[in-house]
Amino acid sequence: GEDVEQSLFLSVREGDSSVINCTYTDSSSTYLYWYKQEPGAGLQLLTYIFSNMDMKQDQRLTVLLNKKDKHLSLRIADTQTGDSAIYFCAEAYSSASKIIFGSGTRLSIRP
Amino acid sequence: NAGVMQNPRHLVRRRGQEARLRCSPMKGHSHVYWYRQLPEEGLKFMVYLQKENIIDESGMPKERFSAEFPKEGPSILRIQQVVRGDSAAYFCASSPELAGENEQYFGPGTRLTVT
Numbered sequence: 001g002e003d004v005e006q007s008l009f010l011s012v013r014e015g016d017s018s019v020i021n022c023t024y025t026d027s028s029s030t031y032l033y034w035y036k037q038e039p040g041a042g043l044q045l046l047t048y049i050f051s052n053m054d055m056k057q058d059q060r061l062t063v064l065l066n067k068k069d070k071h072l073s074l075r076i077a078d079t080q081t082g083d084s085a086i087y088f089c090a091e092a093y094s095s096a097s098k099i100i101f102g103s104g105t106r107l108s109i110r111p
Numbered sequence: 112n113a114g115v116m117q118n119p120r121h122l123v124r125r126r127g128q129e130a131r132l133r134c135s136p137m138k139g140h141s142h143v144y145w146y147r148q149l150p151e152e153g154l155k156f157m158v159y160l161q162k163e164n165i166i167d168e169s170g171m172p173k174e175r176f177s178a179e180f181p182k183e184g185p186s187i188l189r190i191q192q193v194v195r196g197d198s199a200a201y202f203c204a205s206s207p208e209l210a211g212e213n214e215q216y217f218g219p220g221t222r223l224t225v226t
Contacts, residue, residue, distance in 0.1 A: 035217075041219060041220075042202060042217045042218055042219040042220050043154070043202065043217040044216075044217075045214060045216075050216075066220035088153055088154070097159070097167070098167060098169075098170065099144075099146075099154075099204075100130035100156065100161055100213060101146075101154040101155070102153050103153040104152075106155050108158065
């Protein structure tokens with residue numbers, strides 16, 4: 001089956017690292033994504049990782065994939081107030097298929 | 112190169128009316144996807160279209176909903192006889208013909224409110 005799960009809320013202090021976790025069930029997923037949604041806006045693709053990779057780093061963002069446990073995480077270093085948003089974990093089977101989204105993790109930043 | 116355009120951005124309909132949501136993909140993109148986001152939830156896939164063809168409609172409700180992507184013009188998501196439960200944000204995404212990395216570019220969404 002297709003299911004992506006993530007915790008609903010995360011609160012971190014400004015300047016700390018944020019780690020958002022996600023689990024998925026479809027072992028045939030090839031593409032794993034992190035999207036960001038700000039209030040009233042559409043989705044912005046932050047980063048993605050192929051299932052044959054363990055890690056991907058892009059500036060302040062680090063994605064870790066544990067394929068055995070079907071666990072994906074997004075680490076945001078030096079979290080800023082502008083990082084406040086909902087972060088969606090998502091998976092897709094192939095390069096032209098539907099994307100399956102989690103319910104989103106709402107990240108809030110404390111001063 | 113303009114991004115994915117959706118209109119209207121906000122749409123209010125009374126129960127029983129029809130809602131028409133439009134999506135213009137990015138230039139050069141021939142694949143369109145529609146997703147629905149209910150309040151406080153993630154996006155759920157509805158339908159995937161290429162020009163003049165429906166490729167995957169597994170997420171589309173069997174009744175009242177239809178989608179098209181004609182040879183000319185935008186993709187249309189049509190909801191007949193709307194009910195309160197149809198209130199949601201509807202997002203369109205597009206990708207190019209050879210999307211090797213499956214990057215779907217999302218539009219800003221249409222927020223449908225059924226009163």
